[in-house]
């Protein structure tokens with residue numbers, strides 16, 4: 384089984400998970416700058432989660448003897464109009480991640496790399512959760528419809544994410 388190309392692509396995904404962390408960190412900064420500390424907390428926790436996703440790839444790649452490599456990360460977007468724009472951008476980003484993971488999964492299956500397929504199936508399930516979580520936030524923000532008191536109540540809830 385020649386899985387060199389697949390492992391290269393998983394190393395790309397390792398870097399993409401780190402890029403995701405960076406994007407969420409920039410979103411969290413916007414929230415803090417605009418005094419929405421609860422939403423900022425949620426996004427900082429999301430940033431941490433992306434680093435965990437990255438490390439899961441990194442640990443696996445090292446375990447199979449692959450020489451992991453870090454790449455340059457581009458400057459993340461920092462100018463947002465409002466919270467709704469942020470969480471919609473987050474959902475779109477997660478959809479990109481999902482399609483990348485599916486591609487990797489297909490690739491692993493095609494070449495019969497069962498170990499990689501097993502690891503990637505964890506990410507397939509995780510992405511369902513990621514998309515659902517951002518979708519729920521967007522629904523809530525759409526119902527709040529810009530009401531400041533509504534946004535404050537939700538901010539308090541978002542502050543609770545551990």
Ligand SMILES: [Fe+2]
Pocket residue numbers: 400403432433436480
């Ligand atoms: Fe992720």
Ligand SMILES: [Fe+2]
Pocket residue numbers: 403433477480513
């Ligand atoms: Fe994610």
